[in-house]
Amino acid sequence: MAGKPVLHYFDGRGRMEPIRWLLAAAGVEFEEKFLKTRDDLARLRSDGSLMFQQVPMVEIDGMKLVQTKAILNYIASKYNLYGKDMKERAIIDMYTEGVADLEIMILYYPHMPPEEKEASLAKIKEQTRNRYFPAFEKVLKSHGQDYLIGNRLSRADIALVELLYHVEELDPGVVDNFPLLKALRSRVSNLPTVKKFL
Numbered sequence: 001m002a003g004k005p006v007l008h009y010f011d012g013r014g015r016m017e018p019i020r021w022l023l024a025a026a027g028v029e030f031e032e033k034f035l036k037t038r039d040d041l042a043r044l045r046s047d048g049s050l051m052f053q054q055v056p057m058v059e060i061d062g063m064k065l066v067q068t069k070a071i072l073n074y075i076a077s078k079y080n081l082y083g084k085d086m087k088e089r090a091i092i093d094m095y096t097e098g099v100a101d102l103e104i105m106i107l108y109y110p111h112m113p114p115e116e117k118e119a120s121l122a123k124i125k126e127q128t129r130n131r132y133f134p135a136f137e138k139v140l141k142s143h144g145q146d147y148l149i150g151n152r153l154s155r156a157d158i159a160l161v162e163l164l165y166h167v168e169e170l171d172p173g174v175v176d177n178f179p180l181l182k183a184l185r186s187r188v189s190n191l192p193t194v195k196k197f198l
Helices: 014-025 038-046 068-078 086-111 114-143 155-170 179-189 192-197
Strands: 006-009 031-034 057-060 063-066
Touching: 006 014, 014 068, 014 086, 014 155, 014 192, 057 068, 063 068, 086 114, 086 155, 114 155, 114 179, 155 179, 179 192
Parallel strands: 006 031
Antiparallel strands: 006 057, 057 063
């Protein structure tokens, strides 16, 4: 039996956070090795651990995986959170790419020059309220089931719930206008493994 996955990243959410969420939802315990200095990152680069010289990197099943999407796809496949067939995987990918489009705006927001922050926040709020959240609310309404892909938890649900938390940090109460998303957040957040993670 392989040991716990080891996550290599800075001591922050960033691009490692969706990986943490997915492992937590799968009930997988993991270790974290935070990069605290430039030397920590240089060491990983020099020992050949980072194919593209960047993190996140996850050691799992004898591999050193880099690239967030590749890591997420592997974990989702391994722990049965990636649909039952190719059609469901394609839909899950479509949903997670939609989440990623909004998530990237949120990831970059704290690092923007001060003079650009107000406009960026306004765009995030507008896109959230008028484009992304309505689309996901419509999906849930269209089939009336518990999760985005019927009644089965998937990588897409986990990514979306993580996004809901991030958006509410910038736009408190926004989820209140989307009752099905609010219910999904509660459903996923109350899964025992996710609750423990949170």
